[in-house]
Amino acid sequence: MTDVRSDDRPTESLRDRIATELGRARDRSVRLTEAVDDDDLVRQHSPIMSPLVWDLAHIGNQEELWLLRDVGGRTPVRQDIDELYDAFKHPRKDRPALPLLGPTEARRYVGTVRDKVFDLLDGVRFEGRRLVTDGFAFGMIAQHEQQHDETMLATHQLRAGPPVLSAPPPPPSVRPVGAEVLVPAGRFTMGTSTDPWALDNERPGHPVDLPAYVIDAAPVTNAAYLAFVDDGGYADPRWWSGPGWQHRSSAGLTAPMHWRRDGTGWGCTRFGRYAPLVPDEPVVHVGYHEAEAYAAWAGKRLPTEAEWEKAARWDPVSGRSRRYPWGDEDPTPEHANLGQRHLAPAPVGAYPAGASPLGVHQLIGDVWEWTASPFLGYPGFAAFPYREYSEVFFGSDYRVLRGGSFGTDPVACRGTFRNWDLPIRRQIFSGFRCARDARPDETA
Ligand SMILES: [Fe+2]
Secondary structure, three states: OOOOOEEEEEEEEHHHHHHHHHHHHHHHHHHHHHOOHHHHHHOOOOOOOOHHHHHHHHHHHHHHHHHOOOOOOOOOOOOOOOOOOOOOOOOHHHHHHHOOHHHHHHHHHHHHHHHHHHHHHOOOOOOOOOOOHHHHHHHHHHHHHHHHHHHHHHHHHHHOOOOOOOOOOOOOOOOOOOOOOEEEOEEEEOOOOOOOOHHHOOOOOOEEEOOOOEOOOOOOOHHHHHHHHHOOOOHHHOOHHHHHHHHHHHHOOOOOOOOHHHHHHOEEOOOOOEEOOOOOEOOOOHHHHHHHHHHHOOOOEEHHHHHHHHHHEEEEOOEEEEEOOOOOOOOOOOOOOOOOOOOOOOOOOOOOHOOOOOOOOOOOOOOOOEEEEOOOOOOOOOOOOOOOOOOHHOOOEEEEOOOOOOOOOHHHHHOOOOEEEOOOOOOOOOOOOEEEOOOHHOOO
């Protein structure tokens, strides 16, 4: 473009940002799918995961449905495959038996869709429909691809065989972090009405009043969790809820997923490599039931979603809620362990620049954090752009996780971002921190 008027600049920078985000997501999808051979791509590595080649073509199909057909009004590329890649039509366990596109066809398909999307992006106007205002649909699709990339990374973690992914280790701890932080009583704004790429379940912003509470200054570490294991925590029903104990018994749980006893100690396998546990690293691959049991054993509880978000966003000086614990600016590598730059959570104390004003560390990145809250719509919730994004999952079956993991891309991670999963799930990069009510002597 040679003739850009000054009032076109915001639009042009939005176009550039969208192109960058779509490109970054695609680079990651390519890395994750080219790391393995075709046999590995079409195989199901676990009944709770899709074959990687399903994720790949599903990414392209959603991009085609929303951007090419809905936003662009273009003729379909492959209408015949819509049904195959509809996540609601086929549970993950059934996907390998479907007549899916093979690796070559899937790659060609997502490439064709992307070429047409870039063509559309060149001329699209970001006005007139809510779907395109501020580039929302493009932002939604970039987030969707990155979310599937994180799911594909979780599939890699479940895959047997020699390691195929590598990354530098996360940064070391650079300063000690205290045990707990007191969050004073009062009102804060939860959710957002203004973040342009926030999804429907993060909206609208609304006031929430909380009594004073205390929250862990960092996620629960391997060392702390090991004390629970060593104390017989998995064998003592006192610490578990009824459904938690039932699941622990029927599934035979004795430790976090991927942990293995190694002589007198413990280690864990990560993307095909076995190593002793790192004591000050946040524990990962625990389900909600395990997190809840640990918290009871520790004399605490899991934070509610509102407590997690107030600790992450509330600025006691201005009284307003920030986009991130450190402020409103997008994450940099100094703030948080995001974006698959590393293949593990970082030890506690590795990201002092990412701490919240109250001194709560590593809320963003490292591990998704289970909260006590079921997944529900906020007051005034309105499904957008479709009910299946969030609303059909509302209810007590799911628990909310917050903050993103080392495998979450920054585009799909904010102080308001909400993830949800079943309480038994632990193949995701999930950990937790604890909270408790403040004692009267702490608030006097
Ligand atoms: Fe999807």
